[in-house]
Amino acid sequence: xxxxxxxxxxxxxxxxxxxxxxxxxxxxxxxxxxxxxxxxxxxxxxxxxxxxxxxxxxxxxxxxxxxxxxxxxxxxxxxxxxxxxxxxxxxxxxxxxxxxxxxxxxxxxxxxxxxxxxxxxxxxxxxxxxxxxxxxxxxxxxxxxxxxxxxxxxxxxxxxxxxxxxxxxxxxxxxxxxxxxxxxxxxxxxxxxxxxxxxxxxxxxxxxxxxxxxxxxxxxxxxxxxxxxxxxxxxxxxxxxxxxxxxxxxxxxxxxxxxxxxxxxxxxxxxxxxxxxxxxxxxxxxxxxxxxxxxxxxxxxxxxxxxxx
Amino acid sequence: xxxxxxxxxxxxxxxxxxxxxxxxxxxxxxxxxxxxxxxxxxxxxxxxxxxxxxxxxxxxxxxxxxxxxxxxxxxxxxxxxxxxxxxxxxxxxxxxxxxxxxxxxxxxxxxxxxxxxxxxxxxxxxxxxxxxxxxxxxxxxxxxxxxxxxxxxxxxxxxxxxxxxxxxxxx
Numbered sequence: 240x241x242x243x244x245x246x247x248x249x250x251x252x253x254x255x256x257x258x259x260x261x262x263x264x265x266x267x268x269x270x271x272x273x274x275x276x277x278x279x280x281x282x283x284x285x286x287x288x289x290x291x292x293x294x295x296x297x298x299x300x301x302x303x304x305x306x307x308x309x310x311x312x313x314x315x316x317x318x319x320x321x322x323x324x325x326x327x328x329x330x331x332x333x334x335x336x337x338x339x340x341x342x343x344x345x346x347x348x349x350x351x352x353x354x355x356x357x358x359x360x361x362x363x364x365x366x367x368x369x370x371x372x373x374x375x376x377x378x379x380x381x382x383x384x385x386x387x388x389x390x391x392x393x394x395x396x397x398x399x400x401x402x403x404x405x406x407x408x409x410x411x412x413x414x415x416x417x418x419x420x421x422x423x424x425x426x427x428x429x430x431x432x433x434x435x436x437x438x439x440x441x442x443x444x445x446x447x448x449x450x451x452x453x454x455x456x457x458x459x460x461x462x463x464x465x466x467x468x469x470x471x472x473x474x475x476x477x478x479x480x481x482x483x484x485x486x487x488x489x490x491x492x493x494x495x496x497x498x499x500x501x502x503x504x505x506x507x508x509x510x511x512x513x514x515x516x517x518x519x520x521x522x523x524x525x526x527x528x529x530x531x532x533x534x535x536x537x538x539x540x541x542x543x544x545x546x547x548x
Numbered sequence: 549x550x551x552x553x554x555x556x557x558x559x560x561x562x563x564x565x566x567x568x569x570x571x572x573x574x575x576x577x578x579x580x581x582x583x584x585x586x587x588x589x590x591x592x593x594x595x596x597x598x599x600x601x602x603x604x605x606x607x608x609x610x611x612x613x614x615x616x617x618x619x620x621x622x623x624x625x626x627x628x629x630x631x632x633x634x635x636x637x638x639x640x641x642x643x644x645x646x647x648x649x650x651x652x653x654x655x656x657x658x659x660x661x662x663x664x665x666x667x668x669x670x671x672x673x674x675x676x677x678x679x680x681x682x683x684x685x686x687x688x689x690x691x692x693x694x695x696x697x698x699x700x701x702x703x704x705x706x707x708x709x710x711x712x713x714x715x716x717x718x719x
Contacts, residue, residue: 285648286602287659292652309654309681316652317679320659328673331645331661362604363613 263536266403266433266493269350274432276352276380276403279343280370281360283336287327288395288474289387290319294514319390322463329471335386336360338479339399342486343382351403351493352380368410371429375406379429382489386478389509392462393446394545395474396509397481401489402434437488438509438539439481443473445544446507446515484529484540492538498523500533505547508539517547572609574616574691590630590710593637597624600643607649609656609685614649616694623660626698631706640664640709645673649693655681658693660701664709672708676700 293315295308340358361367371379384399406429410416416424443465444450452461466474491497500521510516520539524531530546532539599620605613616622623644646661657679663671678696682689706712 284604284608286604286646287648289650312653313655313679313681316655316657320657320677320679324675324677327646327659328661328675331663331671331673362602365613366604 263434263436264431265435266495269494274378274405275349276356277377278356278370278374279347279352279358279380279382280367281336281340281343281358282362282367282381282383283339283360283385284362285385288323288330288478289385290323290392291387291390291509291511291514292316293319293390294512315390318457319392319459322392322460323388326463326467326471326474329467330474333471333475333478335384335478335482338482339382339384339486342482343489346483346486346490347380348490348494351490356380365413368413368416371406372410372412375409377406378432379404379406384485386481387509387511388463388466389511389515391459391515392466393444393458393515394440394442394507394509395466395477395481396438396440397478397485398439399437399485399489400434401437401493403432403493404429405432406430433493435489435492436537437485437492438537438541439484439488440509440539440541440545441477441481442542442544447547481540488538488540497538504530504532506530506532506539506541507545507547508541571605572612572614572687572690574614574618574687574694590632590706590712591634591637592627592631592706592710593634593640595627595640595642597627598641598643600645601647606647606658607651609649609651609690614690616647619647619694620644622694623662623698623702626695626702627705629699630702631710634711637711642705647694647697649690652679655679656690656693658690658697660694660697662701662705664705674701674704674708676702676704 293312295311295315300307340360344358359370361370367381380401380403382399382401384397386395386397388395408427408429410427411419416427419427443462450458450461452458456464500523503519503521505517505519507515507517518534520532520534522530523533523538525543528543530541530543532541597620605615606619607614627642641664643663643665644661645663646659648659650657650659657677659675659677661676662674664674665671676697676699678693678700680693
């Protein structure tokens with residue numbers, strides 16, 4: 240149980256500051272020439288499409304309740320791993336990082352990124368720090384990206400957080416850095432000048448309509464099979480389109496090219512912690528079966544079938 | 549939590565990278581299993597394992613990156629556990645395509661993917677995974693995830709590509 244307890248403490252510590260989270264830093268004016276990003280870093284940890292963790296509700300009943308909750312969650316995680324296997328097998332040659340890098344190169348304008356800025360992919364925090372050591376002092380555009388299914392495979396989505404960071408303080412080498420107390424490590428972190436969170440979600444059917452499914456298939460299994468059809472072509476196409484949408488949003492928000500919010504709609508959205516959530520949000524833009532919604536911190540492209548009619 | 553808060557939670561590990569203190573490094577003893585007393589019932593051609601995984605750690609456990617430098621050797625051992633050698637068969641090139649650990653609220657999943665290109669040029673994919681509650685978070689416990697996933701992938705590969713028509717010597 241020590242591991243479970245440790246995870247709970249870490250989660251609580253992680254979430255506590257969010258209760259009083261300050262507004263995200265945003266660019267209020269066009270960047271000066273020398274304040275543009277001189278390097279773009281893509282941070283992608285995963286090597287296969289992820290599946291959001293199952294949400295089984297708040298466990299009650301003390302230790303026994305926690306054990307039961309963990310057992311249910313573990314069983315659901317195992318079922319999801321089995322269901323996503325064929326989709327992952329078909330997607331082994333899908334190069335998420337390469338596509339995202341190409342999309343960002345096409346979309347990011349000279350107003351945000353220097354013309355000859357190199358693009359780099361990192362897969363761990365040490366690689367990120369190694370990159371900072373090489374370029375400091377510099378302004379870096381860090382794009383942390385994830386591509387995933389929500390827990391019942393109704394929605395597939397791409398999520399990217401882009402942050403423009405000014406790195407002025409030189410990091411010591413890795414061994415010396417590791418030896419520093421956490422307080423000093425935090426002081427060495429780059430200053431965030433601008434940041435935004437961007438989603439692009441896709442469905443194969445309306446999450447508000449019940450699907451006919453093969454006998455014996457649970458809902459998540461039925462949904463996973465829909466994405467796996469034709470060598471996972473529906474998923475491949477969705478992720479490719481999602482990469483383009485989030486790359487365009489990174490550019491549009493940083494250069495103040497977004498329209499004003501319009502009327503509100505209710506939409507089913509992916510949520511990696513609390514399972515899909517139905518939310519009422521303002522719509523900024525619509526067309527070609529897609530709608531751009533705005534949440535407090537997020538810009539979200541959704542399929543119109545995710546919107547409750 | 550709003551999706552925005554979730555986004556911040558996603559960003560937090562990057563910003564809190566300073567909190568990383570050490571890696572989790574799985575040693576051969578954590579991922580190797582005893583060879584069964586009786587040889588496996590199928591024969592497998594001599595093989596060459598090519599490590600074709602994307603670069604990077606296997607995954608993360610909290611703030612720690614998970615490394616397993618000897619994973620290819622462990623996969624070779626799993627293939628040997630699952631079969632007897634068939635020296636007369638044409639050699640096989642097996643690709644270790646993916647290996648990754650995913651963290652859940654109360655447990656982990658480990659996936660390991662092997663693939664072999666068929667004569668028609670199409671890949672045959674063999675995936676093994678282990679998923680369950682993590683009780684202690686010890687290196688040995690994580691090694692068990694790796695071992696079980698490797699064994700499952702190896703058993704699928706041997707069943708599909710091995711010669712199971714006659715019992716192997718010693719079985």
